[in-house]
Amino acid sequence: MSLIVSWWVIASVILPAVVGAGILLFLRHHLALSRLAALGSCIVMVIIAVMLVHEANGGTIQSYALGNWRAPFGIVLVLDRLSAMMVLLTAVLALIVLVYAISTGKDRQGWHFHPLFQFQMLGLNGAFLTGDLFNLFVFFEVLLIASYGLMLHGQGGERLKAGVQYVIINLVGSTLFLVGVGLLYGVTGTLNMADLAVKVAAAPPGDQGLIAASALLLTTVFGLKAALVPLHFWLPGTYAATGGAVAALFAIMTKVGAYSIIRTSTLIFGEDAGGAAFVVAPWLLPAALVTIIIGFVGMFAARGLRDLAAWAVVGSMGTLLCAVSVFDTQAMGPALYYILHSTLAGAALFLVVDLIAQRRAEHGDAITLAPRFTQIEILSGFFFLAAIATVGLPPLSGFVGKLLVLDGVRTSPAAVWIWTVILITTVLGVLAFGRAGSMIFWKSATLDGEIALRSLRGRRGGMAAAASLLLALALLTIMAGPITRYTAAAADQLFAPESYIAAVLGPQSGGRR
Protein backbone atom coordinates (compact mmCIF):
# COMPACT_ATOMS: atom_id res chain seq x y z
CA MET A 1 0.00 0.00 0.00
CA SER A 2 1.21 3.47 -0.67
CA LEU A 3 2.54 5.31 2.31
CA ILE A 4 -0.05 8.06 2.17
CA VAL A 5 -3.04 5.71 2.31
CA SER A 6 -1.56 3.76 5.21
CA TRP A 7 -1.20 7.08 6.99
CA TRP A 8 -4.88 7.84 6.55
CA VAL A 9 -5.91 4.39 7.77
CA ILE A 10 -3.88 4.49 10.95
CA ALA A 11 -4.69 8.17 11.54
CA SER A 12 -8.39 7.39 11.83
CA VAL A 13 -7.57 5.27 14.89
CA ILE A 14 -4.74 7.31 16.35
CA LEU A 15 -6.30 10.76 16.02
CA PRO A 16 -9.25 10.21 18.41
CA ALA A 17 -6.97 8.32 20.81
CA VAL A 18 -4.47 11.20 20.98
CA VAL A 19 -7.07 13.95 21.07
CA GLY A 20 -9.14 12.11 23.70
CA ALA A 21 -6.13 11.55 25.94
CA GLY A 22 -4.94 15.10 25.36
CA ILE A 23 -8.26 16.60 26.39
CA LEU A 24 -8.36 14.36 29.45
CA LEU A 25 -4.84 15.24 30.56
CA PHE A 26 -4.43 18.89 29.66
CA LEU A 27 -7.76 20.50 28.80
CA ARG A 28 -10.24 19.06 31.26
CA HIS A 29 -10.66 22.37 33.06
CA HIS A 30 -10.87 24.37 29.86
CA LEU A 31 -14.30 23.83 28.38
CA ALA A 32 -13.84 26.09 25.36
CA LEU A 33 -10.50 24.58 24.44
CA SER A 34 -11.66 21.00 24.83
CA ARG A 35 -14.71 21.78 22.69
CA LEU A 36 -12.42 23.24 20.06
CA ALA A 37 -10.11 20.22 20.14
CA ALA A 38 -13.01 17.77 19.93
CA LEU A 39 -14.61 19.65 17.06
CA GLY A 40 -11.28 19.89 15.26
CA SER A 41 -10.75 16.17 15.67
CA CYS A 42 -14.20 15.37 14.33
CA ILE A 43 -13.76 17.66 11.30
CA VAL A 44 -10.38 16.13 10.49
CA MET A 45 -11.98 12.68 10.90
CA VAL A 46 -14.59 13.53 8.27
CA ILE A 47 -11.82 14.64 5.88
CA ILE A 48 -9.81 11.46 6.54
CA ALA A 49 -12.91 9.32 6.09
CA VAL A 50 -13.71 10.97 2.75
CA MET A 51 -10.15 10.23 1.61
CA LEU A 52 -10.54 6.61 2.77
CA VAL A 53 -13.80 6.16 0.87
CA HIS A 54 -12.20 7.71 -2.20
CA GLU A 55 -9.28 5.29 -1.86
CA ALA A 56 -11.48 2.23 -1.20
CA ASN A 57 -13.67 3.10 -4.16
CA GLY A 58 -10.71 2.32 -6.39
CA GLY A 59 -11.53 -1.31 -5.72
CA THR A 60 -8.28 -2.56 -4.23
CA ILE A 61 -8.34 -3.70 -0.63
CA GLN A 62 -5.54 -2.20 1.43
CA SER A 63 -4.02 -3.68 4.52
CA TYR A 64 -1.86 -1.89 7.06
CA ALA A 65 0.36 -4.01 9.30
CA LEU A 66 0.67 -2.41 12.73
CA GLY A 67 4.30 -2.11 13.77
CA ASN A 68 5.12 -3.65 10.40
CA TRP A 69 4.56 -7.15 11.81
CA ARG A 70 3.49 -9.28 8.90
CA ALA A 71 0.05 -10.92 8.94
CA PRO A 72 -1.00 -13.38 10.26
CA PHE A 73 1.43 -12.81 13.15
CA GLY A 74 0.84 -9.13 13.66
CA ILE A 75 -2.39 -7.17 13.80
CA VAL A 76 -3.59 -5.63 10.56
CA LEU A 77 -6.03 -2.86 9.75
CA VAL A 78 -7.87 -3.54 6.51
CA LEU A 79 -9.55 -0.95 4.34
CA ASP A 80 -12.23 -2.14 1.95
CA ARG A 81 -15.37 -0.46 0.66
CA LEU A 82 -17.51 -1.54 3.61
CA SER A 83 -15.09 -0.44 6.33
CA ALA A 84 -14.40 2.89 4.60
CA MET A 85 -18.14 3.52 4.30
CA MET A 86 -18.70 2.75 7.99
CA VAL A 87 -15.84 5.04 9.04
CA LEU A 88 -17.31 7.88 6.98
CA LEU A 89 -20.77 7.28 8.44
CA THR A 90 -19.32 7.35 11.96
CA ALA A 91 -17.38 10.55 11.28
CA VAL A 92 -20.35 12.43 9.82
CA LEU A 93 -22.69 11.31 12.58
CA ALA A 94 -20.16 12.13 15.30
CA LEU A 95 -19.54 15.63 13.96
CA ILE A 96 -23.25 16.46 13.87
CA VAL A 97 -23.91 14.98 17.29
CA LEU A 98 -20.95 16.83 18.75
CA VAL A 99 -22.24 20.14 17.36
CA TYR A 100 -25.60 19.36 18.92
CA ALA A 101 -24.10 18.43 22.30
CA ILE A 102 -21.99 21.59 22.40
CA SER A 103 -24.67 24.01 21.28
CA THR A 104 -27.26 22.64 23.71
CA GLY A 105 -24.72 22.53 26.54
CA LYS A 106 -25.17 18.79 27.09
CA ASP A 107 -21.43 18.35 27.30
CA ARG A 108 -21.38 20.44 30.49
CA GLN A 109 -23.75 18.26 32.48
CA GLY A 110 -20.97 16.08 33.79
CA TRP A 111 -17.29 15.39 33.57
CA HIS A 112 -15.25 14.16 30.64
CA PHE A 113 -17.83 14.22 27.88
CA HIS A 114 -15.29 15.09 25.21
CA PRO A 115 -12.61 12.50 26.07
CA LEU A 116 -15.30 9.80 26.25
CA PHE A 117 -16.66 10.95 22.92
CA GLN A 118 -13.22 10.68 21.31
CA PHE A 119 -12.63 7.23 22.81
CA GLN A 120 -16.00 6.17 21.46
CA MET A 121 -14.82 7.24 18.00
CA LEU A 122 -11.58 5.33 18.54
CA GLY A 123 -13.47 2.15 19.38
CA LEU A 124 -15.88 2.52 16.46
CA ASN A 125 -13.21 3.26 13.84
CA GLY A 126 -11.02 0.48 15.17
CA ALA A 127 -13.85 -2.06 15.11
CA PHE A 128 -14.65 -1.17 11.50
CA LEU A 129 -11.05 -1.28 10.29
CA THR A 130 -9.45 -4.14 12.18
CA GLY A 131 -8.63 -7.38 10.43
CA ASP A 132 -8.02 -9.38 13.58
CA LEU A 133 -10.74 -11.10 15.58
CA PHE A 134 -9.23 -10.57 19.02
CA ASN A 135 -8.48 -6.99 18.12
CA LEU A 136 -12.15 -6.66 17.23
CA PHE A 137 -12.94 -7.79 20.77
CA VAL A 138 -10.58 -5.19 22.19
CA PHE A 139 -12.11 -2.39 20.10
CA PHE A 140 -15.57 -3.60 21.12
CA GLU A 141 -14.49 -3.18 24.73
CA VAL A 142 -13.07 0.28 24.02
CA LEU A 143 -16.29 1.46 22.43
CA LEU A 144 -18.40 -0.19 25.13
CA ILE A 145 -16.41 1.31 28.00
CA ALA A 146 -16.67 4.74 26.39
CA SER A 147 -20.38 4.16 25.81
CA TYR A 148 -20.92 3.30 29.50
CA GLY A 149 -19.48 6.68 30.38
CA LEU A 150 -21.46 8.53 27.73
CA MET A 151 -24.66 6.70 28.54
CA LEU A 152 -24.39 7.69 32.20
CA HIS A 153 -23.35 11.25 31.36
CA GLY A 154 -25.52 13.70 33.27
CA GLN A 155 -26.64 10.94 35.64
CA GLY A 156 -29.98 10.78 37.41
CA GLY A 157 -31.78 7.79 38.90
CA GLU A 158 -33.42 6.43 35.75
CA ARG A 159 -30.20 6.65 33.82
CA LEU A 160 -28.24 4.85 36.54
CA LYS A 161 -30.81 2.04 36.73
CA ALA A 162 -30.75 1.56 32.96
CA GLY A 163 -26.96 1.88 33.05
CA VAL A 164 -26.56 -1.05 35.46
CA GLN A 165 -28.57 -3.26 33.11
CA TYR A 166 -26.72 -2.03 30.04
CA VAL A 167 -23.30 -2.66 31.57
CA ILE A 168 -24.18 -6.10 32.96
CA ILE A 169 -25.68 -7.40 29.72
CA ASN A 170 -22.70 -6.18 27.73
CA LEU A 171 -20.27 -7.79 30.17
CA VAL A 172 -22.04 -11.10 29.69
CA GLY A 173 -21.86 -10.47 25.94
CA SER A 174 -18.11 -9.87 26.13
CA THR A 175 -17.72 -13.15 27.98
CA LEU A 176 -19.51 -15.02 25.19
CA PHE A 177 -17.38 -13.18 22.63
CA LEU A 178 -14.26 -14.55 24.31
CA VAL A 179 -15.66 -18.08 24.29
CA GLY A 180 -16.30 -17.82 20.55
CA VAL A 181 -12.86 -16.37 19.86
CA GLY A 182 -11.21 -18.99 22.08
CA LEU A 183 -12.98 -21.85 20.31
CA LEU A 184 -11.89 -20.57 16.91
CA TYR A 185 -8.32 -20.16 18.10
CA GLY A 186 -8.33 -23.63 19.62
CA VAL A 187 -9.40 -25.15 16.31
CA THR A 188 -7.46 -23.04 13.81
CA GLY A 189 -4.55 -21.60 15.78
CA THR A 190 -4.97 -18.12 14.35
CA LEU A 191 -6.96 -14.96 15.01
CA ASN A 192 -6.27 -13.01 11.85
CA MET A 193 -9.59 -12.90 10.01
CA ALA A 194 -8.11 -13.52 6.56
CA ASP A 195 -6.02 -16.38 7.89
CA LEU A 196 -9.09 -17.70 9.74
CA ALA A 197 -10.96 -17.75 6.43
CA VAL A 198 -8.24 -19.92 4.89
CA LYS A 199 -7.92 -22.21 7.92
CA VAL A 200 -11.68 -22.62 8.40
CA ALA A 201 -12.09 -23.56 4.73
CA ALA A 202 -9.37 -26.18 5.15
CA ALA A 203 -10.58 -27.52 8.51
CA PRO A 204 -11.11 -31.28 8.80
CA PRO A 205 -14.75 -32.42 9.11
CA GLY A 206 -14.23 -33.29 12.78
CA ASP A 207 -13.57 -29.64 13.62
CA GLN A 208 -16.47 -28.19 11.71
CA GLY A 209 -18.92 -28.66 14.56
CA LEU A 210 -16.73 -26.56 16.83
CA ILE A 211 -16.36 -23.92 14.12
CA ALA A 212 -20.12 -23.78 13.63
CA ALA A 213 -20.58 -23.45 17.40
CA SER A 214 -18.13 -20.59 17.42
CA ALA A 215 -19.92 -18.91 14.51
CA LEU A 216 -23.22 -19.12 16.37
CA LEU A 217 -21.70 -17.82 19.60
CA LEU A 218 -20.10 -14.87 17.87
CA THR A 219 -23.33 -14.07 16.05
CA THR A 220 -25.18 -14.20 19.37
CA VAL A 221 -22.84 -11.55 20.72
CA PHE A 222 -23.13 -9.40 17.60
CA GLY A 223 -26.89 -9.92 17.67
CA LEU A 224 -26.88 -8.63 21.25
CA LYS A 225 -25.20 -5.41 20.09
CA ALA A 226 -27.54 -5.23 17.10
CA ALA A 227 -30.62 -5.59 19.36
CA LEU A 228 -31.77 -8.73 17.60
CA VAL A 229 -34.82 -10.31 19.25
CA PRO A 230 -34.66 -11.98 21.80
CA LEU A 231 -31.56 -10.03 22.78
CA HIS A 232 -33.12 -6.58 22.35
CA PHE A 233 -34.39 -6.02 25.89
CA TRP A 234 -31.59 -3.70 26.89
CA LEU A 235 -32.01 -1.26 24.02
CA PRO A 236 -35.28 0.63 24.60
CA GLY A 237 -34.53 1.24 28.28
CA THR A 238 -30.98 2.34 27.62
CA TYR A 239 -31.70 4.60 24.67
CA ALA A 240 -34.75 6.15 26.27
CA ALA A 241 -32.96 6.83 29.56
CA THR A 242 -29.83 8.42 28.14
CA GLY A 243 -29.49 11.94 26.79
CA GLY A 244 -30.70 12.81 23.31
CA ALA A 245 -27.24 13.54 21.90
CA VAL A 246 -25.79 10.29 23.21
CA ALA A 247 -28.77 8.28 21.99
CA ALA A 248 -28.25 9.80 18.55
CA LEU A 249 -24.61 8.75 18.59
CA PHE A 250 -25.64 5.28 19.77
CA ALA A 251 -27.57 4.91 16.50
CA ILE A 252 -24.25 3.73 15.09
CA MET A 253 -23.61 1.28 17.97
CA THR A 254 -26.24 -1.20 16.84
CA LYS A 255 -24.69 -1.04 13.35
CA VAL A 256 -21.38 -2.23 14.80
CA GLY A 257 -23.19 -5.48 15.61
CA ALA A 258 -24.66 -5.65 12.11
CA TYR A 259 -21.26 -4.85 10.59
CA SER A 260 -19.60 -7.62 12.59
CA ILE A 261 -22.25 -10.14 11.53
CA ILE A 262 -21.72 -9.15 7.89
CA ARG A 263 -17.94 -9.24 8.15
CA THR A 264 -17.57 -12.56 9.96
CA SER A 265 -20.25 -14.43 8.05
CA THR A 266 -19.04 -13.37 4.62
CA LEU A 267 -15.31 -13.65 5.30
CA ILE A 268 -14.79 -16.41 7.88
CA PHE A 269 -18.01 -18.41 7.79
CA GLY A 270 -18.71 -17.80 4.11
CA GLU A 271 -19.53 -20.28 1.39
CA ASP A 272 -16.11 -21.96 1.55
CA ALA A 273 -16.45 -22.76 5.25
CA GLY A 274 -17.81 -26.28 4.73
CA GLY A 275 -20.10 -27.29 7.59
CA ALA A 276 -20.02 -23.79 9.01
CA ALA A 277 -20.98 -22.05 5.76
CA PHE A 278 -23.64 -19.42 6.54
CA VAL A 279 -24.59 -21.51 9.57
CA VAL A 280 -26.20 -18.45 11.15
CA ALA A 281 -28.55 -17.73 8.23
CA PRO A 282 -31.45 -20.04 9.26
CA TRP A 283 -31.42 -18.48 12.75
CA LEU A 284 -30.87 -14.92 11.67
CA LEU A 285 -33.83 -14.59 9.31
CA PRO A 286 -36.67 -15.58 11.69
CA ALA A 287 -35.06 -13.57 14.49
CA ALA A 288 -34.83 -10.53 12.21
CA LEU A 289 -38.48 -10.88 11.16
CA VAL A 290 -39.59 -11.06 14.79
CA THR A 291 -37.35 -8.07 15.52
CA ILE A 292 -39.22 -5.98 12.95
CA ILE A 293 -42.58 -6.96 14.43
CA ILE A 294 -41.52 -6.40 18.04
CA GLY A 295 -39.95 -3.07 17.12
CA PHE A 296 -43.01 -1.65 15.43
CA VAL A 297 -45.45 -3.06 17.99
CA GLY A 298 -43.21 -1.53 20.66
CA MET A 299 -43.59 1.83 18.94
CA PHE A 300 -47.31 1.49 19.43
CA ALA A 301 -46.93 0.79 23.12
CA ALA A 302 -44.54 3.70 23.67
CA ARG A 303 -45.67 6.32 26.16
CA GLY A 304 -42.92 8.78 25.37
CA LEU A 305 -41.26 9.99 22.22
CA ARG A 306 -37.89 8.66 23.37
CA ASP A 307 -39.38 5.17 23.76
CA LEU A 308 -40.93 5.58 20.34
CA ALA A 309 -37.57 6.45 18.79
CA ALA A 310 -35.82 3.59 20.61
CA TRP A 311 -38.36 1.02 19.38
CA ALA A 312 -38.05 2.47 15.90
CA VAL A 313 -34.32 1.67 16.10
CA VAL A 314 -35.19 -1.95 16.99
CA GLY A 315 -37.58 -2.15 14.05
CA SER A 316 -35.05 -0.73 11.60
CA MET A 317 -32.39 -3.16 12.82
CA GLY A 318 -34.84 -5.95 12.03
CA THR A 319 -35.31 -4.69 8.48
CA LEU A 320 -31.57 -4.38 8.05
CA LEU A 321 -30.78 -7.85 9.39
CA CYS A 322 -33.53 -9.37 7.24
CA ALA A 323 -31.71 -8.17 4.15
CA VAL A 324 -28.38 -9.30 5.60
CA SER A 325 -29.64 -12.78 6.49
CA VAL A 326 -30.34 -13.64 2.85
CA PHE A 327 -26.56 -13.58 2.34
CA ASP A 328 -26.32 -12.85 -1.34
CA THR A 329 -24.95 -9.93 -3.29
CA GLN A 330 -28.32 -8.69 -4.45
CA ALA A 331 -29.64 -8.25 -0.93
CA MET A 332 -26.38 -7.12 0.68
CA GLY A 333 -26.06 -3.94 -1.41
CA PRO A 334 -29.49 -2.67 -0.27
CA ALA A 335 -28.66 -3.76 3.29
CA LEU A 336 -25.57 -1.56 3.25
CA TYR A 337 -27.61 1.36 1.89
CA TYR A 338 -30.12 0.73 4.66
CA ILE A 339 -27.31 0.89 7.24
CA LEU A 340 -26.51 4.43 6.07
CA HIS A 341 -30.15 5.44 6.06
CA SER A 342 -31.23 3.89 9.35
CA THR A 343 -28.26 5.31 11.25
CA LEU A 344 -28.91 8.85 10.08
CA ALA A 345 -32.69 8.55 10.41
CA GLY A 346 -32.47 7.09 13.93
CA ALA A 347 -30.09 9.83 14.99
CA ALA A 348 -32.27 12.54 13.44
CA LEU A 349 -35.31 11.22 15.27
CA PHE A 350 -33.49 11.20 18.62
CA LEU A 351 -32.26 14.76 18.14
CA VAL A 352 -35.69 16.06 17.12
CA VAL A 353 -37.32 14.29 20.05
CA ASP A 354 -34.73 15.77 22.39
CA LEU A 355 -35.37 19.27 21.03
CA ILE A 356 -39.10 18.81 21.56
CA ALA A 357 -38.63 17.43 25.08
CA GLN A 358 -36.46 20.39 26.08
CA ARG A 359 -39.10 22.84 24.95
CA ARG A 360 -42.01 21.07 26.65
CA ALA A 361 -40.46 21.64 30.09
CA GLU A 362 -42.15 19.42 32.66
CA HIS A 363 -44.17 17.56 30.02
CA GLY A 364 -40.91 16.29 28.53
CA ASP A 365 -41.27 13.68 25.85
CA ALA A 366 -44.53 12.17 27.13
CA ILE A 367 -47.15 11.60 24.43
CA THR A 368 -49.82 13.64 26.23
CA LEU A 369 -51.77 16.82 25.69
CA ALA A 370 -49.79 19.91 26.57
CA PRO A 371 -49.90 23.55 25.50
CA ARG A 372 -47.92 24.82 22.54
CA PHE A 373 -44.20 25.31 22.95
CA THR A 374 -41.45 27.44 21.47
CA GLN A 375 -40.58 26.80 17.82
CA ILE A 376 -43.45 24.32 17.54
CA GLU A 377 -43.91 25.08 13.83
CA ILE A 378 -40.38 24.16 12.78
CA LEU A 379 -40.18 21.21 15.13
CA SER A 380 -43.45 19.72 13.92
CA GLY A 381 -41.97 19.86 10.42
CA PHE A 382 -38.76 18.23 11.61
CA PHE A 383 -40.67 15.52 13.43
CA PHE A 384 -42.76 14.88 10.35
CA LEU A 385 -39.67 14.51 8.16
CA ALA A 386 -37.81 12.31 10.66
CA ALA A 387 -40.91 10.11 11.02
CA ILE A 388 -41.30 9.80 7.24
CA ALA A 389 -37.66 8.82 6.92
CA THR A 390 -37.82 6.31 9.77
CA VAL A 391 -40.96 4.54 8.61
CA GLY A 392 -39.93 4.53 4.98
CA LEU A 393 -42.46 6.68 3.18
CA PRO A 394 -41.56 8.61 0.04
CA PRO A 395 -39.77 10.87 -0.69
CA LEU A 396 -36.94 10.36 1.81
CA SER A 397 -34.25 7.68 1.82
CA GLY A 398 -36.25 5.31 4.05
CA PHE A 399 -38.51 4.65 1.11
CA VAL A 400 -35.61 4.10 -1.27
CA GLY A 401 -33.93 1.86 1.29
CA LYS A 402 -36.98 -0.31 1.93
CA LEU A 403 -37.74 -0.54 -1.78
CA LEU A 404 -34.19 -1.69 -2.47
CA VAL A 405 -34.37 -4.22 0.34
CA LEU A 406 -37.69 -5.61 -0.92
CA ASP A 407 -36.25 -5.83 -4.41
CA GLY A 408 -33.00 -7.37 -3.20
CA VAL A 409 -34.63 -10.25 -1.29
CA ARG A 410 -36.97 -11.09 -4.19
CA THR A 411 -35.11 -14.27 -5.16
CA SER A 412 -34.88 -15.58 -1.60
CA PRO A 413 -37.19 -18.47 -0.66
CA ALA A 414 -38.32 -16.43 2.35
CA ALA A 415 -39.20 -13.41 0.20
CA VAL A 416 -42.93 -13.77 0.88
CA TRP A 417 -42.35 -13.58 4.62
CA ILE A 418 -40.01 -10.65 4.38
CA TRP A 419 -42.34 -8.71 2.07
CA THR A 420 -45.39 -9.35 4.24
CA VAL A 421 -43.71 -8.38 7.49
CA ILE A 422 -41.99 -5.28 6.14
CA LEU A 423 -45.08 -3.94 4.38
CA ILE A 424 -47.47 -4.56 7.28
CA THR A 425 -45.11 -3.13 9.88
CA THR A 426 -44.62 -0.03 7.75
CA VAL A 427 -48.32 0.67 8.11
CA LEU A 428 -48.02 0.08 11.86
CA GLY A 429 -45.14 2.55 11.95
CA VAL A 430 -47.14 5.19 10.13
CA LEU A 431 -49.98 4.77 12.62
CA ALA A 432 -47.67 4.91 15.65
CA PHE A 433 -45.99 8.09 14.43
CA GLY A 434 -49.33 9.55 13.39
CA ARG A 435 -50.75 8.94 16.85
CA ALA A 436 -47.78 10.52 18.61
CA GLY A 437 -47.55 13.46 16.22
CA SER A 438 -51.24 14.29 16.28
CA MET A 439 -51.29 14.18 20.07
CA ILE A 440 -48.30 16.44 20.49
CA PHE A 441 -48.73 18.88 17.62
CA TRP A 442 -52.30 18.71 16.37
CA LYS A 443 -54.53 18.27 19.39
CA SER A 444 -52.27 20.35 21.59
CA ALA A 445 -52.72 23.28 19.22
CA THR A 446 -56.27 23.70 20.50
CA LEU A 447 -55.09 24.38 24.04
CA ASP A 448 -54.55 27.97 25.11
CA GLY A 449 -51.28 29.48 26.22
CA GLU A 450 -47.73 28.46 25.63
CA ILE A 451 -45.25 26.60 27.81
CA ALA A 452 -42.94 29.14 29.41
CA LEU A 453 -39.28 28.33 29.46
CA ARG A 454 -36.82 29.84 31.89
CA SER A 455 -33.87 29.29 29.68
CA LEU A 456 -33.29 27.53 26.43
CA ARG A 457 -29.84 26.75 25.18
CA GLY A 458 -28.99 26.00 21.62
CA ARG A 459 -31.99 27.63 20.03
CA ARG A 460 -30.13 27.73 16.72
CA GLY A 461 -27.27 25.25 17.02
CA GLY A 462 -29.43 22.33 18.12
CA MET A 463 -31.89 23.05 15.35
CA ALA A 464 -29.09 23.29 12.83
CA ALA A 465 -27.67 19.92 13.91
CA ALA A 466 -31.05 18.20 13.57
CA ALA A 467 -31.64 19.96 10.26
CA SER A 468 -28.27 18.86 8.91
CA LEU A 469 -29.12 15.22 9.70
CA LEU A 470 -32.39 15.61 7.79
CA LEU A 471 -30.41 17.24 5.00
CA ALA A 472 -28.05 14.26 5.01
CA LEU A 473 -31.09 12.00 4.58
CA ALA A 474 -32.24 14.12 1.64
CA LEU A 475 -28.75 13.89 0.12
CA LEU A 476 -28.85 10.12 0.61
CA THR A 477 -32.05 10.12 -1.43
CA ILE A 478 -30.86 12.43 -4.18
CA MET A 479 -27.49 10.70 -4.44
CA ALA A 480 -29.09 7.25 -4.25
CA GLY A 481 -27.67 6.35 -7.68
CA PRO A 482 -23.95 6.73 -6.93
CA ILE A 483 -24.40 5.49 -3.35
CA THR A 484 -26.16 2.29 -4.36
CA ARG A 485 -23.48 1.71 -7.00
CA TYR A 486 -20.92 2.01 -4.19
CA THR A 487 -22.84 -0.32 -1.82
CA ALA A 488 -23.38 -2.85 -4.61
CA ALA A 489 -19.64 -2.83 -5.30
CA ALA A 490 -19.02 -3.20 -1.55
CA ALA A 491 -21.36 -6.20 -1.48
CA ASP A 492 -19.52 -7.76 -4.44
CA GLN A 493 -16.28 -7.29 -2.55
CA LEU A 494 -17.75 -8.98 0.53
CA PHE A 495 -18.84 -12.07 -1.36
CA ALA A 496 -15.48 -12.45 -3.08
CA PRO A 497 -13.26 -12.79 -0.01
CA GLU A 498 -10.27 -13.94 -2.09
CA SER A 499 -9.19 -10.34 -2.67
CA TYR A 500 -9.45 -9.57 1.06
CA ILE A 501 -7.35 -12.62 1.90
CA ALA A 502 -4.82 -11.80 -0.80
CA ALA A 503 -4.55 -8.21 0.43
CA VAL A 504 -3.81 -9.34 3.98
CA LEU A 505 -1.74 -12.49 3.51
CA GLY A 506 -0.07 -11.76 0.19
CA PRO A 507 -1.05 -12.74 -3.35
CA GLN A 508 0.04 -16.39 -3.22
CA SER A 509 -2.56 -17.30 -0.59
CA GLY A 510 -5.43 -15.70 -2.47
CA GLY A 511 -6.53 -18.50 -4.75
CA ARG A 512 -7.97 -21.00 -2.34
CA ARG A 513 -10.71 -22.18 -4.64
Added chain:
Amino acid sequence: MISLELLVASAIGVLTAAGVYLVLRRRTFPVVLGLAFLSYAINVFLFAMGRLVIDRPPLYDKAADGYTDPLPQALVLTAIVIAFGMTAFVVVLALRSYLETGIDRVDGMPDEKGKP
Protein backbone atom coordinates in the same frame (compact mmCIF):
# COMPACT_ATOMS: atom_id res chain seq x y z
CA MET B 1 -5.17 -40.53 39.14
CA ILE B 2 -7.11 -37.55 37.75
CA SER B 3 -5.82 -36.31 34.44
CA LEU B 4 -4.96 -32.67 33.97
CA GLU B 5 -7.51 -32.35 31.17
CA LEU B 6 -10.36 -33.57 33.36
CA LEU B 7 -9.32 -31.26 36.17
CA VAL B 8 -9.16 -28.17 33.97
CA ALA B 9 -12.31 -29.02 32.04
CA SER B 10 -14.37 -29.60 35.17
CA ALA B 11 -12.97 -26.44 36.74
CA ILE B 12 -14.18 -24.46 33.73
CA GLY B 13 -17.54 -26.20 33.91
CA VAL B 14 -18.05 -25.57 37.61
CA LEU B 15 -16.96 -21.95 37.37
CA THR B 16 -19.27 -21.34 34.41
CA ALA B 17 -22.22 -23.03 36.11
CA ALA B 18 -21.71 -20.98 39.27
CA GLY B 19 -21.29 -17.84 37.17
CA VAL B 20 -24.45 -18.40 35.12
CA TYR B 21 -26.47 -19.16 38.25
CA LEU B 22 -25.27 -16.03 40.02
CA VAL B 23 -25.69 -13.77 36.97
CA LEU B 24 -29.36 -14.72 36.87
CA ARG B 25 -29.94 -13.61 40.47
CA ARG B 26 -32.05 -10.64 41.35
CA ARG B 27 -29.68 -8.41 43.30
CA THR B 28 -26.63 -6.67 41.94
CA PHE B 29 -24.04 -8.14 44.29
CA PRO B 30 -24.57 -11.81 43.31
CA VAL B 31 -24.65 -10.71 39.67
CA VAL B 32 -21.29 -8.99 40.04
CA LEU B 33 -19.89 -12.13 41.67
CA GLY B 34 -21.36 -14.17 38.84
CA LEU B 35 -19.64 -11.97 36.27
CA ALA B 36 -16.36 -12.47 38.12
CA PHE B 37 -16.83 -16.26 38.11
CA LEU B 38 -17.66 -16.20 34.41
CA SER B 39 -14.54 -14.22 33.64
CA TYR B 40 -12.44 -16.71 35.64
CA ALA B 41 -13.97 -19.54 33.67
CA ILE B 42 -13.19 -17.77 30.40
CA ASN B 43 -9.61 -17.10 31.42
CA VAL B 44 -8.96 -20.76 32.13
CA PHE B 45 -10.81 -21.70 28.94
CA LEU B 46 -8.71 -19.38 26.78
CA PHE B 47 -5.61 -20.76 28.45
CA ALA B 48 -6.65 -24.31 27.65
CA MET B 49 -7.30 -23.38 24.02
CA GLY B 50 -3.53 -23.21 23.53
CA ARG B 51 -3.51 -26.92 24.57
CA LEU B 52 -2.36 -28.09 27.99
CA VAL B 53 1.39 -28.66 28.00
CA ILE B 54 3.64 -29.19 31.00
CA ASP B 55 7.18 -27.97 31.53
CA ARG B 56 7.59 -26.20 28.21
CA PRO B 57 8.78 -22.58 27.86
CA PRO B 58 6.54 -20.12 25.99
CA LEU B 59 9.48 -18.15 24.55
CA TYR B 60 12.72 -19.01 22.82
CA ASP B 61 15.02 -21.18 24.88
CA LYS B 62 18.13 -22.95 23.59
CA ALA B 63 17.66 -26.04 25.72
CA ALA B 64 13.94 -26.46 24.99
CA ASP B 65 12.75 -29.37 22.83
CA GLY B 66 9.24 -27.92 22.44
CA TYR B 67 7.17 -24.89 23.27
CA THR B 68 3.83 -24.03 24.76
CA ASP B 69 1.65 -21.62 22.81
CA PRO B 70 2.34 -18.09 24.11
CA LEU B 71 -0.57 -16.39 22.36
CA PRO B 72 -3.41 -17.58 24.66
CA GLN B 73 -1.38 -16.29 27.59
CA ALA B 74 -1.30 -12.87 26.00
CA LEU B 75 -5.04 -13.10 25.30
CA VAL B 76 -5.73 -14.11 28.89
CA LEU B 77 -3.67 -11.19 30.12
CA THR B 78 -5.78 -8.79 28.05
CA ALA B 79 -9.00 -10.47 29.16
CA ILE B 80 -7.97 -10.28 32.81
CA VAL B 81 -7.20 -6.58 32.61
CA ILE B 82 -10.50 -5.79 30.91
CA ALA B 83 -12.55 -8.02 33.24
CA PHE B 84 -10.85 -6.56 36.31
CA GLY B 85 -11.50 -3.00 35.24
CA MET B 86 -15.10 -3.74 34.31
CA THR B 87 -15.80 -5.52 37.60
CA ALA B 88 -14.53 -2.49 39.50
CA PHE B 89 -16.68 -0.23 37.33
CA VAL B 90 -19.84 -2.26 37.72
CA VAL B 91 -19.39 -2.39 41.51
CA VAL B 92 -19.14 1.40 41.69
CA LEU B 93 -22.04 1.81 39.29
CA ALA B 94 -24.28 -0.58 41.22
CA LEU B 95 -23.40 1.16 44.49
CA ARG B 96 -24.07 4.58 43.03
CA SER B 97 -27.34 3.45 41.56
CA TYR B 98 -28.39 1.95 44.91
CA LEU B 99 -27.48 5.07 46.84
CA GLU B 100 -29.31 7.32 44.40
CA THR B 101 -32.47 5.30 43.81
CA GLY B 102 -32.59 3.01 46.87
CA ILE B 103 -33.07 0.05 44.55
CA ASP B 104 -30.62 -2.81 44.50
CA ARG B 105 -32.45 -5.02 42.03
CA VAL B 106 -31.07 -5.62 38.59
CA ASP B 107 -34.47 -5.25 36.96
CA GLY B 108 -34.84 -1.79 38.51
CA MET B 109 -38.09 -2.63 40.26
CA PRO B 110 -38.60 -1.61 43.90
CA ASP B 111 -38.80 -4.38 46.50
CA GLU B 112 -42.23 -5.62 47.44
CA LYS B 113 -43.30 -4.67 50.93
CA GLY B 114 -42.57 -7.21 53.66
CA LYS B 115 -40.18 -9.22 51.53
CA PRO B 116 -36.44 -8.89 51.93
